[in-house]
Amino acid sequence: MSRIAYVNGRYVRHSEAAVSIDDRAFLFADGIYEVIEIFGGKLIDEAGHLERLNRSARELLLKLPVGERALKLILRELVARNGVAYGHVYLQVTRGVARRDHFFPKAGTPTTLVAFAHRSDRAAAEAKAQAGIKVISLPDIRWKRPDIKSTSLLPNVLAKQQAKDFGAYEAWLVDEEGFVTEGSSSNAWIVDADGALVTHPADSGILRGITRARLFEIAAAHQIRIVERRFTVVEAKAAREAFITGATTLVMPVVAIDGEKIGGGAPGPVALGLRAAFHGFAPASE
Incomplete structure (x- = not known):
């Protein structure tokens, strides 16, 4: 099974997933992330992780690109498409793609959302x-x-x-x-x-x-x-x-x-x- 990632509204092969070299995360590490455990195919402490994601976004004046309900659907779809019973899902939100400048991009610049899931070795x-x-x-x-x-x-x-x-x-x-x-x-x-x-x-x-x-x-x-x-x-x-x-x-x-x-x-x-x-x-x- 090919690994599947999520990049800005699309589910793509993990090996083909990409964002622009002008993305603020690449240029300035201008982004936030969360890692959520997958146990028995379920997301563990999801509410706490998403609450912290929102807090991080507020502290950095960063607008999340999708609402919580949509984000939950994306995460579940990733778990399902990758067939992960035990592992982790990673999600990252950045300030988006813009000309390299320390100032924030102009208002309305879309933020970037990337997520992927992977298995872990429980026995190890x-x-x-x-x-x-x-x-x-x-x-x-x-x-x-x-x-x-x-x-x-x-x-x-x-x-x-x-x-x-x-x-x-x-x-x-x-x-x-x-x-x-x-x-x-x-x-x-x-x-x-x-x-x-x-x-x-x-x-x-x-x-x-x-x-x-x-x-x-x-x-x-x-x-x-x-x-x-x-x-x-x-x-x-x-x-x-x-x-x-x-x-x-x-x-x-x-x-x-x-x-x-x-x-x-x-x-x-x-x-x-x-x-x-x-x-x-x-x-x-x-």
Whole structure:
């Protein structure tokens, strides 16, 4: 089966999908995106992702090209046409095609909408969770609005590659005061000595993760306390457990930070328990 993508009103072969080299995303990274999990052929936490897409658009003064109902139909059509039972759908909206100029294009310039779906290896993901991942810590050099899910991800890409070069999966970003903000492509968590989940407050310093938000509901159901506060790398290394969250990783245990083992160097029961409970709480699309 050929993969099918959506580009500005048309479903096309993924290999033939294209946008203009004058698109603002290509020239300025002037766009926003979302990644939504597909589980059992359903879109997980779709409402939260689309709400965040709308928020990002408002913050960047960017007009979405279609309404929510139409967007939902497009996403479902992509899942169906690509036959994806387990995987992810990616959608991106840009300020459109215009002559290269830092000023916004003239009023009425159509925005660009691109989306595609792809499969993921569930067995490989579960094996990774059972083994746990390693992270490294790096200075957070991103712009000051990571709460907007912008396509401007060069600092994230550099951090992710540096993690890979050090044999790790993720990089935890550290602000000028020495506090962990989040991962290059995930939210960061620790389990403190009292068994509470600790994560950075959802202010403009981090992305308001949809999976992160769902964990509040799961934790409450399991009588696990969540504390939104900053924590340092030193505190993280001394924690009972650590983990990351995101639409592509769900709850993924961290077993080492900067080469130092966390919680004995094996995934802990809290992180694995939250991961196992996730799809029992996360709403699936109709």
